[in-house]
Amino acid sequence: MTSSTHDQHAAHGPMQHGADDAPPAMGGGINAMAASATLHCLTGCAIGEILGLIIGTAIGLSNVATIALAIGLAFLFGYALSTLPLLRAGLGFFGALGIVLAADTLSIATMELVDNAVMAAIPGAMEAGLSNPVFWLAMMLALTAAFIAAYPVNRYLLSRGKGHALTHHYMHDAQPADWRRFIPSLGSGALAAVIVAFMLGGLVVAATSGLDTGGGHAAAPEDSRTVAVTMTDSLTFEPGEISVAPGETVRFVVTNAGEAVHEFLIGDEAAQAEFEAEMSGEDMDHDTRSGVSVDPGQTETFEYTFADTDEVILAGCHEPGHYEGGMVATIQVSD
Numbered sequence: 658m659t660s661s662t663h664d665q666h667a668a669h670g671p672m673q674h675g676a677d678d679a680p681p682a683m684g685g686g687i688n689a690m691a692a693s694a695t696l697h698c699l700t701g702c703a704i705g706e707i708l709g710l711i712i713g714t715a716i717g718l719s720n721v722a723t724i725a726l727a728i729g730l731a732f733l734f735g736y737a738l739s740t741l742p743l744l745r746a747g748l749g750f751f752g753a754l755g756i757v758l759a760a761d762t763l764s765i766a767t768m769e770l771v772d773n774a775v776m777a778a779i780p781g782a783m784e785a786g787l788s789n790p791v792f793w794l795a796m797m798l799a800l801t802a803a804f805i806a807a808y809p810v811n812r813y814l815l816s817r818g819k820g821h822a823l824t825h826h827y828m829h830d831a832q833p834a835d836w837r838r839f840i841p842s843l844g845s846g847a848l849a850a851v852i853v854a855f856m857l858g859g860l861v862v863a864a865t866s867g868l869d870t871g872g873g874h875a876a877a878p879e880d881s882r883t884v885a886v887t888m889t890d891s892l893t894f895e896p897g898e899i900s901v902a903p904g905e906t907v908r909f910v911v912t913n914a915g916e917a918v919h920e921f922l923i924g925d926e927a928a929q930a931e932f933e934a935e936m937s938g939e940d941m942d943h944d945t946r947s948g949v950s951v952d953p954g955q956t957e958t959f960e961y962t963f964a965d966t967d968e969v970i971l972a973g974c975h976e977p978g979h980y981e982g983g984m985v986a987t988i989q990v991s992d
């Protein structure tokens with residue numbers, strides 16, 4: 658088996674950690690170093706920013722508070738990502754942090770400025786929310802712009818022996834012997850892949866969930882009001898009268914408090930007569946219509962959108978004898 662230096666290099670393979678972090682050769686290496694430094698920052702910024710937006714949305718923060726949180730986390734993760742390689746290289750935590758604070762602050766600040774400016778400039782991007790593909794497309798554009806803006810900053814700092822040149826000075830030890838070897842060493846390619854995969858993942862999830870809700874900004878399900886109805890064996894619905902607005906979608910939660918099966922079928926008088934006729938016929942499958950059949954002690958839920966006009970319609974039970982026995986509720990549709 659012959660082995661030239663070229664073969665040995667190739668034998669490192671993509672699995673060899675640290676391959677991308679090797680100190681670049683003299684000359685053109687500064688561009689690669691600047692790209693690597695910028696990608697380290699960008700990954701931290703992207704993680705922090707999206708995490709901030711997720712948390713802000715989840716706990717209901719205002720837009721301003723959410724953006725402040727996102728920027729704070731972007732700095733935190735940006736610093737953290739740059740600190741790891743230094744810890745790996747053997748620096749103490751505070752020593753590493755001091756270098757990173759000096760090296761990355763301008764880079765991260767540039768990114769956050771450009772990133773948020775782009776997001777603010779794209780109509781609807783801020784309001785889109787994480788479940789909207791618009792957000793992820795805008796985020797991709799914003800992060801690309803942030804990379805382009807921060808790259809010359811990092812390159813300038815490197816050329817002046819500042820910025821990431823400070824950190825790269827410590828990154829020559831290839832193989833730490835102790836626990837530090839377990840600190841992940843992320844190459845530029847891996848970082849770029851993480852960002853792209855993360856963005857594409859968010860986009861795909863948002864696009865598919867957008868299909869379910871009919872495009873995110875359409876009438877959201879949480880708009881619908883919930884009305885609880887109880888059925889009893891004395892052939893009553895409680896409440897016996899329900900008021901809804903024209904065009905309103907109501908979520909009915911129907912509980913059968915009795916020991917017999919009961920139904921809650923919505924329709925005008927003609928429809929009720931039809932339900933009654935069908936009940937005595939062969940077609941007993943009422944669940945597919947505008948309402949539910951509920952077993953004793955059970956609760957069923959369904960949504961119903963009322964017509965956009967004032968009217969009075971009914972909800973009736975068509976178990977044998979129940980409708981004639983007065984098991985019918987009145988639904989008043991009016992403003």
Ligand SMILES: [Cu+2]
Pocket residue numbers: 892918919920974975976979984
């Ligand atoms: Cu009934």
